[in-house]
Amino acid sequence: MSALRRLLPGLLLAALPVLVHAHGEAVSIPSVAARDVPRALAVRGELGAPPRGVVELKFGEIFRTPVGPLGLEPSEKLATLDGKRVRMVGYVVPLYPPAEDRFLLSPLAVDIGHEDESLADNIPPSAVMVHLSEPAGATIPRIPGLVRLTGTLSVGSREDAASGRVSSVQLTLDAPVTRAVRRVSREAARSAETPRHRH
Amino acid sequence: MSFVSRSGRGLPLLAATILGVLAGDAFAARISRLTPPSELFASGEESPVIARFLPGQRFDLQMTIEPDPGRTIVSFDFIVDDQSTLRPFWVDGELIHDPRATLTSTVTETGPAATCIAASGRTTGASGCKLVAGLPGNATVISRRAYSNSRAGVHTLRAIARQDDGSTISATGNFEIVGIDAESGQVAKNIVIFLGDGMGAAHRTAARIISRGYAQGKAKGLLAMDTFPNTGMVMTASLNSIVTDSAPGMQNYVTGNKANNNEEGVWPDDTRDAFDNPRYEYLSEYLHNLQGKSLGVVTTADVFDATPASMAIHTSARGNGTGIVDQFFDDRDQTGLTVLLGGGRKWFLPNPSDSTSPQPVNGSQRRKSNDYVLGDDIVNGWGVARGVLDPERDLIAEFRDAGFRYAADKTGLDAAFGAGTPDKLLGLFSYSNMNVAYDKIAGRRGDSTVVDAFGFPDQPMLDEMTDAALKVLSKNPNGFVALIEGSSIDKQAHLMDTDRWTLEVIELDRAIAVAKRFAERNPDTLVLVTADHECSGAAIIGAATVSAATLEADPDAGKGVVGTYEAARFPKYTMAEDGYPQTTHIDGKMLIGYGANADRYETWLPNRFPTRDTQQPFPPSQSPANPSVRNESSGYLITGQVPGDQATHTATDIPLSAYGRGAHHFNGVFDNTDVFFKIGQIAIGGAD
Structure with a gap:
């Protein structure tokens, strides 16, 4: 067996991840710098009480604990908040394929994994599908750090038509919060087009 | 050619x-x-x-x-x-x-x-x-x-x-x-394999120093595994590397053959299907067919994890959880599966949506994309189930219908024995890997912050699971093959969380003591204690030269507080009645270095929350993402020698200790696949 014949399949295999990687790069999601996160969203230091009429909902309160023998079950608190205004604090997880009107809010700072990988999926079941009250007009970007969001809660399993993702809790953002997300999304899209130069 | x-x-x-x-x-x-x-x-x-x-x-x-x-x-x-x-x-x-x-x-x-x-x-x-x-x-x-x-x-x-x-x-x-010498004396009816995942010599020594203590150079007592009469050294390489991962690391012992990394019960092939690879028969299948033995799989990991799956599952992708847990059940008449205890409930719950990002409301992880369907040739040749892509399957219900008692927590495990020993037992005590001994014991002592945050405050310890498993398995007059795995010795060594993996070794040793007592009562039993590989290049480098309070006051001290040679003296831990140290946060504590380390910030202090492990579907938000950010604001940066966020496995030989019938076969230096043929001889031909 000649050395070339032995090496060739290996060389071809070695070239493949580059192509895949290049393919993956074709659809990139813009990022926001920490200093550009709007004050209306950022969590800096101790968070005060939510505004009147708004209930604080923590991720740890979404399911009953301890976990039941046959799986997670929604908590009573969650059921009582259906249709009510709540405030949640978590990490923005942009959707894949990229979306302009919704994203996931997760208790962990994670990305959506690719279909074929993952020993465990890394989006926890308590993640909430967040809908803007109107589309941002740009891809929802990666936003670093914790954000606080206020909106109206909706409880019940719902499938997202574009991504096929099924969420058990949804949050429709209040108009002022939607405006803040729109602003940061458009700015992120603009700076992705015109990369900043170092001075 | x-x-x-x-x-x-x-x-x-x-x-x-x-x-x-x-x-x-x-x-x-x-x-x-x-x-x-x-x-x-x-x-x-x-x-x-x-x-x-x-x-x-x-x-x-x-x-x-x-x-x-x-x-x-x-x-x-x-x-x-x-x-x-x-x-x-x-x-x-x-x-x-x-x-x-x-x-x-x-x-x-x-x-x-x-x-x-x-x-x-x-x-x-x-x-x-x-x-x-x-x-x-x-x-x-x-x-x-x-x-x-x-x-x-x-x-x-x-x-x-x-x-x-x-x-x-x-x-x-x-x-x-490899032939078997027939009629070579009495055979071992029961085979118990303790697998300390990632447990090298240093991990054993560290557990001995903490739990037994030393005085003037002498150990004041021995671990249960130290008391086994025969010990050998195992070469752990896989088919494609000197450094194995946990799949070949385990399956090589129980098939006699070398697998590629990430593959179990199969050789590599050139098709994309992860379930059609060329197979070879497991010890469990071989001895179930030949002698009617039962199989027990007990682990502190998610039961789909590489080590437990490497007792019974044939796949080239160790991450294919849905297919792996389905095969455990579907092929129980081939393997004799009678006991399955561990974590991993997320794979057993129905997920009709087939969507997991985010997971469905019950937390199921089942997906079509990692399930299995086999071709006619495998079904005909091996007599196994064909399989179905069925994320909607309610596997807990199917186990129950097949006569398994199901326990969801320690209380449920005890209750399963309320009306006598059950014939078959399924225990799924958490969603993925179980919490580690450090956090389970804290919960039992009254601080349940961590286990509560994971949602599973009532998880059994490995010795309790071992005792339950041996009771069920020993009902079979033909004997059994059991794997009992201390899985998070490896997982916590990857994360370079010293306080957590040392207690994992102690937890495993307490389970070994249970099996040793069983083997004393049932002398037709062979008990092996081994590892699939060493993890993290762990080394006992010495002990802190300062008190616990000083460490806390200056977590950035780094190597300035590492006492080497005689400055290490003999760290003295106090053991509580529950068998675990009262605290690992002592004056002059034992210190561990990592030869296969990734970047980490070291404080030499216990970490309040366990670091996130990649298999947990929903770790608490307090868990640091990885060792390269854990204690970033307080610790001393130790630059890693390996890429990535975690310490890695090493190619170092690991010790194997044997007790009971045929134990004397396990002396010297041997390959991990040799263990399979030794067991075959002892179980079939006799132990002389």
Whole structure:
């Protein structure tokens, strides 16, 4: 067996991840710098009480604990908040394929994994599908750090038509919060087009 | 060795080799892979023999053929010692068995050509295609399933394929049947394997220093595993690396064969399907078929994890959780599965949506994409279930319907024995890997912050699971094979969380003590304590020269507080009645260095929350993401020597200790696959 014949399949295999990687790069999601996160969203230091009429909902309160023998079950608190205004604090997880009107809010700072990988999926079941009250007009970007969001809660399993993702809790953002997300999304899209130069 | 005969009658090897070299053609016809793997095929050397089997142990034969351009394969054979393995079997003129019709399969690239064949004519290996990337577009993978041979000695395997122009391609390899000395004394009826995942010599020593203590150079007591009369050293390499991962690390012990990293119960192949790889029979399958033994799998990990799956599951992708847990259940009549205890409930809950980002409301992780369906050849050859892509399956309900008692927590485990010992037992105590001893014990002592945050405050300890498993398994008069795994010795060593992995070794040792007591009462039992590999290059570098309070006041002290040699003295931990140290946060605590370390910030202090592990579907938000950010604001940066966020496995030999019937077979330095043949001898032929 000649050395070339032995090496060739290996060389071809070695070239493949580059192509895949290049393919993956074709659809990139813009990022926001920490200093550009709007004050209306950022969590800096101790968070005060939510505004009147708004209930604080923590991720740890979404399911009953301890976990039941046959799986997670929604908590009573969650059921009582259906249709009510709540405030949640978590990490923005942009959707894949990229979306302009919704994203996931997760208790962990994670990305959506690719279909074929993952020993465990890394989006926890308590993640909430967040809908803007109107589309941002740009891809929802990666936003670093914790954000606080206020909106109206909706409880019940719902499938997202574009991504096929099924969420058990949804949050429709209040108009002022939607405006803040729109602003940061458009700015992120603009700076992705015109990369900043170092001075 | 692979060569082509244009005459169709076979050329002398030398002439064929010269022709091949002169041709220098990357696309010349050849057999590019012959399975079982052999050095005879790979390099032309007759030794070492890579693939070895016990008499009658089943295994698959397979070849990947790269035909001449435009040619197809029209016929083939697998010939062992000049005898076809595909001969039909006739009785009184009636065809009883035709292996070619029932036990073979041919896989070619039948996926969409536009996606699966590149402009170069080579396969792309893309999603939806049949073959892996880089093969000629007409490459052909041919399998002959579930072959076995009972004649001891080295055998020659010759694979032949004929192209549609009449020329033939052939290749030669070898394998060995390791004989069993019959009637060599009393046999071991029960085989118990303790697997301290990632547990090297340093991990054992660290547990001894903490739990027994030293005085003037002498250990004040021994670990249960230290009291085993025989100890050997195990070489742990996998089929494709000196550094193994946990799949081959475990399965090599219980199949006698080397697997590639990330693969269990199979050899590598050239198809994309992770469940169609050439298989070989597990100890559990072999002894269940031969002697009617039961199988018990007990782990502190998610039960789909590489080590537990490597007792019974055949797949080339250790991450395929849905298919793995389904196979545990579907093939229980092949393996004798009677006890399955651990974490991993997320794989057993129905997920009709087949969506997991985010997971469904019950937290199920089941997906079609990691489930299994087998071809006719495997189903016919191995007598196993075909499988269905069924994320909607309610596997807990099916286990119950099949007579398994289901326990969801420690209270449920105790209750399962309320009306006598159950015949079969399923315990799923958490969603993925169970919490570690450090956090479970804290919960039992009244600080349940961590176990509450995970949602599972009532998880059993490994000694309790071991006791339950042995009670159930010992109901079988034919005996049993049991794996009992301390899985997070490895997981916490990866995370370089010293306070957590040291307690994992202590937890494992307490389970070993339970099995040792069982073996004292049941002398027809062999108990092995070993590891799949060493993890993290752990080394006991000394002890802190300062008090716990000083460490806390200055967590950035780094090497300034590491006492080496006599400055280490003898760290003194106080053990509580529950068998674990009252605290690991002591004055002059033992310190661990990591030779296979990734970047980490070290404070030498216990971490309040466990660091996130990649298999947990929903770790609490207080868990640091990885060691390279843990204690970033307070600790001392130790630059890693390996890439990534975690410490890695190492190729260092690991100790194996043996107790009970046949223990004396386990002295010296031996390969991990040798353990399988020693067990075979002791369980079938006798232990003298």
